Amino acid sequence: MDLSRFPRRRYLHGKTPIEPLLRLSERLGGPHIYIKRDDMMGLSAGGNKTRKLEFLMAEAISQNADTIITCGAVQSNHCRLTLAAAVKEGLACHLVIEERVADSYDPRSNGNNFLFHLLGVSGITVVPGGTDMMAAMEEVAQSLTRNGARPYIIPGGGSNALGAAGYAACAQEILEQAFDMGVSFDAVVCASGSGGTHSGLLTGFRGHHADIPVYGINVKNPTDVQTALIAELAEEACALLDVPPVQKDAIRCLDQYVGPGYSLPTAGMVEAVDLLAKSEGILLDPVYTGKAMAGLLGLVREGAFSSHENVLFLHTGGSPALYAYTPLFFDHWQKEDTLSTSVR
Numbered sequence: 343m344d345l346s347r348f349p350r351r352r353y354l355h356g357k358t359p360i361e362p363l364l365r366l367s368e369r370l371g372g373p374h375i376y377i378k379r380d381d382m383m384g385l386s387a388g389g390n391k392t393r394k395l396e397f398l399m400a401e402a403i404s405q406n407a408d409t410i411i412t413c414g415a416v417q418s419n420h421c422r423l424t425l426a427a428a429v430k431e432g433l434a435c436h437l438v439i440e441e442r443v444a445d446s447y448d449p450r451s452n453g454n455n456f457l458f459h460l461l462g463v464s465g466i467t468v469v470p471g472g473t474d475m476m477a478a479m480e481e482v483a484q485s486l487t488r489n490g491a492r493p494y495i496i497p498g499g500g501s502n503a504l505g506a507a508g509y510a511a512c513a514q515e516i517l518e519q520a521f522d523m524g525v526s527f528d529a530v531v532c533a534s535g536s537g538g539t540h541s542g543l544l545t546g547f548r549g550h551h552a553d554i555p556v557y558g559i560n561v562k563n564p565t566d567v568q569t570a571l572i573a574e575l576a577e578e579a580c581a582l583l584d585v586p587p588v589q590k591d592a593i594r595c596l597d598q599y600v601g602p603g604y605s606l607p608t609a610g611m612v613e614a615v616d617l618l619a620k621s622e623g624i625l626l627d628p629v630y631t632g633k634a635m636a637g638l639l640g641l642v643r644e645g646a647f648s649s650h651e652n653v654l655f656l657h658t659g660g661s662p663a664l665y666a667y668t669p670l671f672f673d674h675w676q677k678e679d680t681l682s683t684s685v686r
């Protein structure tokens with residue numbers, strides 16, 4: 343696997359750290375849990391889309407684009423990071439926002455929505471849930487083209503074969519770090535959404551003959567739908583990167599942590615976000631990493647790993663969305679009677 347063949351912009355400051363989660367591991371009675379801090383990167387607040395954007399923005403620039411169009415949900419980290427990358431490159435950026443939960447778009451809401459405006463978005467088009475997002479972006483592209491712009495469309499989540507190359511690069515980075523640390527990882531756990539992260543990791547490990555199981559914790563889809571999505575993306579990424587195909591039985595997608603739906607809270611997510619903050623001082627997010635960590639906790643509790651194994655949790659970012667969910671956490675602490683404020 344030779345990633346140097348692809349044009350790439352650089353938004354990371356070298357490798358993101360891998361840290362042992364000593365207190366969490368101790369609390370659970372093993373396995374040895376490590377975290378890869380892909381929440382710590384360049385651009386605004388970091389997150390997994392940054393790795394994909396290194397390749398996608400390079401392609402946009404090589405095609406002489408002057409405007410980026412992309413899409414996402416109302417609190418999309420992908421939209422925030424794509425916009426930040428466009429700002430850095432001196433390009434305009436137009437967002438198409440899908441209201442996946444009816445009436446959930448509040449133009450003045452906090453979190454990533456606030457950051458869209460702070461970062462100077464060129465335009466936001468809000469469309470109802472279930473809209474064909476590629477068609478909606480193409481419509482925007484046509485109207486911008488009529489006005490003389492040269493748009494480049496990045497698919498939702500930056501998840502196509504080229505975006506997945508960013509996570510094949512991450513797999514390579516993880517193997518280098520494991521070698522340097524003298525640690526061998528027995529499993530990787532990550533959130534599985536639009537799929538570029540999960541399929542890119544599988545592709546990258548395959549490209550290095552590293553047979554590390556990757557557990558994708560679904561954040562939206564049932565297992566059969568997500569497995570098919572990951573299989574298709576991994577096939578395309580393997581073809582692009584000239585890597586032998588990923589085995590079908592290596593694709594593990596777990597849907598029991600999704601709860602009522604994408605971005606909708608679960609008790610397990612609240613527990614996981616709370617636990618990581620209070621045991622490790624690390625902020626997760628309510629839509630992706632909170633549910634992914636609930637998945638890791640679930641796997642540990644059902645005995646999926648032995649106590650001496652090394653498990654790597656991929657922190658894919660997203661903490662700005664946390665600030666759009668604060669009432670949920672205050673209610674939880676109030677119910678638990680752990681709101682430790684005394685006002686005199």
Ligand SMILES: *Cc1c(COP(=O)(O)O)cnc(C)c1O
Pocket residue numbers: 389390391419420499501533534535536537538539540627630631658659660661
């Ligand atoms: C987009 C996103 C994911 C999911 O990654 P995919 O490549 O879309 O599967 C996970 N975590 C965060 C914080 C994200 O923003």
